Amino acid sequence: MAGERQSSFRFSGRYRMTGFDKTWLDLREAADHAARDHGLQKQVIDHLAAAHGQTLVVDLGAGTGSTFRAFLPEALHWRWRLVDNDPLLLIEAKRRHAGSARIECMEAHLDAPADSLFFEARLVTASALFDLVSESFLARLVSELAQTNIGLYAALNYDGVCRWDEHHPLDDEVVAAFNVHQRRDKGFGPALGPDATPVLRRLLEEQGFQVALAPSPWRLDKAHAELQRQFIFGIASAAAETGLVEEADVNDWRLARLQQAESSDCLVGHWDLFAFR
Known part of the structure; x- marks a missing residue:
């Protein structure tokens, strides 16, 4: 059964994600919730409903609790352990859900979490x-989940696709550079970037998990204009850092894309994954 022993899991590398402040998380939440595959979420809900006794969900990198909110109202029937390295985000999570006795917040650097991180968990999200993160990071996580028989729901993993309905001649070049940057070390070793979902699927299947996948793309239109603008700034900055695109070209692309933020729809590819045994 899940949680029959305490976790000995250790993450390597420093958890140093920056820029994931409350404003950015709030800006993207509506797009995230709309993008999640609802069929896969239903599988997760059914899986947890089949558990005997209390059900604990451990949410890694929980921020202000967006995953919890994505599963409302069913989430109210489960216990939640929200794990993040940012105490300010956890304070905000507590404020937003002050009336819920089923939520506990745990501040933890994922390179050295408490031994009790996964204790009693039925599902990690x-x-x-x-x-x-890196492949070695995921391999350690999957190994721990296999030993403790805990399921995994991993949503909104980027797959390398960014596409606008109004084409710009530099789109492919800038996005390719951005995807190179996505594979740089983000604090957990060389990041998998767009390869995360197939690598995670392989690791899980090697440990005997059944794995279900579903696409969960952002579909951004003029209602998401500010999110598009912030995303464009992020892509341009990352692409410029690689040196693979001339700075002047990146600047031209960014300016053109910003000007079209309220008129050009954008698709950003993601995948959702649910694994269980």
């Missing part, structure tokens, strides 16, 4: 996280 993570959203928009695993494309930032």
